[in-house]
Amino acid sequence: xxxxxxxxxxxxxxxxxxxxxxxxxxxxxxxxxxxxxxxxxxxxxxxxxxxxxxxxxxxxxxxxxxxxxxxxxxxxxxxxxxxxxxxxxxxxxxxxxxxxxxxxxxxxxxxxxxxxxxxxxxxxxxxxxxxxxxxxxxxxxxxxxxxxxxxxxxxxxxxxxxxxxxxxxxxxxxxxxxxxxxxxxxxxxxxxxxxxxxxxxxxxxxxxxxxxxx
Amino acid sequence: xxxxxxxxxxxxxxxxxxxxxxxxxxxxxxxxxxxxxxxxxxxxxxxxxxxxxxxxxxxxxxxxxxxxxxxxxxxxxxxxxxxxxxxxxxxxxxxxxxxxxxxxxxxxxxxxxxxxxxxxxxxxxxxxxxxxxxxxxxxxxxxxxxxxxxxxxxxxxxxxxxxxx
Numbered sequence: 545x546x547x548x549x550x551x552x553x554x555x556x557x558x559x560x561x562x563x564x565x566x567x568x569x570x571x572x573x574x575x576x577x578x579x580x581x582x583x584x585x586x587x588x589x590x591x592x593x594x595x596x597x598x599x600x601x602x603x604x605x606x607x608x609x610x611x612x613x614x615x616x617x618x619x620x621x622x623x624x625x626x627x628x629x630x631x632x633x634x635x636x637x638x639x640x641x642x643x644x645x646x647x648x649x650x651x652x653x654x655x656x657x658x659x660x661x662x663x664x665x666x667x668x669x670x671x672x673x674x675x676x677x678x679x680x681x682x683x684x685x686x687x688x689x690x691x692x693x694x695x696x697x698x699x700x701x702x703x704x705x706x707x708x709x710x711x712x713x714x715x716x717x718x719x720x721x722x723x724x725x726x727x728x729x730x731x732x733x734x735x736x737x738x739x740x741x742x743x744x745x746x747x748x749x750x751x752x753x754x755x756x757x758x
Numbered sequence: 759x760x761x762x763x764x765x766x767x768x769x770x771x772x773x774x775x776x777x778x779x780x781x782x783x784x785x786x787x788x789x790x791x792x793x794x795x796x797x798x799x800x801x802x803x804x805x806x807x808x809x810x811x812x813x814x815x816x817x818x819x820x821x822x823x824x825x826x827x828x829x830x831x832x833x834x835x836x837x838x839x840x841x842x843x844x845x846x847x848x849x850x851x852x853x854x855x856x857x858x859x860x861x862x863x864x865x866x867x868x869x870x871x872x873x874x875x876x877x878x879x880x881x882x883x884x885x886x887x888x889x890x891x892x893x894x895x896x897x898x899x900x901x902x903x904x905x906x907x908x909x910x911x912x913x914x915x916x917x918x919x920x921x922x923x
Contacts, residue, residue, distance in 0.1 A: 602809060696859055701788070702857070705789055706859050713870075
């Protein structure tokens with residue numbers, strides 16, 4: 545192994561370790577988000593261990609592989625300083641199920657009208673993304689405040705492309721964090737997808753390392 | 759329905775493909791543009807998935823593929839069709855996409871869809887390529903299927919009936 549290769553190998557190891565730290569921090573947030581979702585729909589929800597993808601923005605649709613999936617996407621971004629977009633994504637059918645469960649549990653109603661459905665979806669976004677961020681905030685001792693939610697129902701890749709175009713405009717790599725929800729014995733697609741800015745990524749890694757070192 | 763022998767190929771962001779009949783090219787766009795060009799006499803067609811309007815504005819280091827930007831993707835697709843055997847005088851274009859997916863949100867990035875469509879129109883006009891049809895703007899995503907031989911674009915959205923242009 546020549547000197548250059550050793551350096552490259554060490555850099556890769558360092559990146560691997562940093563990604564591992566991010567995944568650990570993310571899994572704390574994801575665990576809390578899953579609990580919040582379980583409480584909302586009164587059903588057990590588990591999570592997959594988070595994945596971190598670092599790629600050119602235009603490669604991300606292939607990495608996520610959801611393409612034409614009809615989706616309900618709640619969008620929030622972090623306020624102040626960190627340019628970081630956060631998406632809560634559900635397959636449309638799943639979102640409909642969650643909203644109707646909420647309608648029964650929370651409002652005692654069989655069905656909600658269009659406006660109420662919209663509020664319910666955005667409230668789910670507030671609760672799930674909110675618990676994700678507050679768990680992470682507590683762990684790293686940084687305030688992570690999101691903007692109010694906006695949601696769209698559309699084809700997944702079509703919703704995604706504006707976020708990727710934004711990264712392209714800023715000449716940024718996409719650092720994507722993804723964790724998926726799983727309902728027991730049922731395959732569903734629900735996920736929190738975060739486009740981390742490099743600044744926030746580095747800050748999370750720094751705080752995570754400091755925590756590990758005690 | 760397309761015949762079974764027709765191959766279906768998906769392209770992603772900043773990708774381009776040119777083929778002879780029979781082939782169906784598909785992609786999904788929100789603010790991006792699916793630009794198709796075809797020569798229906800010689801049955802050759804292609805599609806490029808455009809992300810941003812102008813290369814020089816965003817790619818100062820010249821690292822990105824030409825397919826990513828409207829002003830460089832239009833001539834790239836045109837040249838690729840000609841290399842494949844299409845005749846200049848027979849080539850027509852169609853495009854779809856350029857939506858604003860979050861109309862209630864005010865970030866300047868959200869007008870990128872409109873800017874993309876304008877940049878494509880501008881470049882087509884400059885090169886004298888007729889724009890036979892377009893389905894652009896709005897607040898919805900589009901699933902595109904392009905039949906290279908006939909130049910037909912099928913456009914599906916989440917709420918509306920399929921449209922053909």
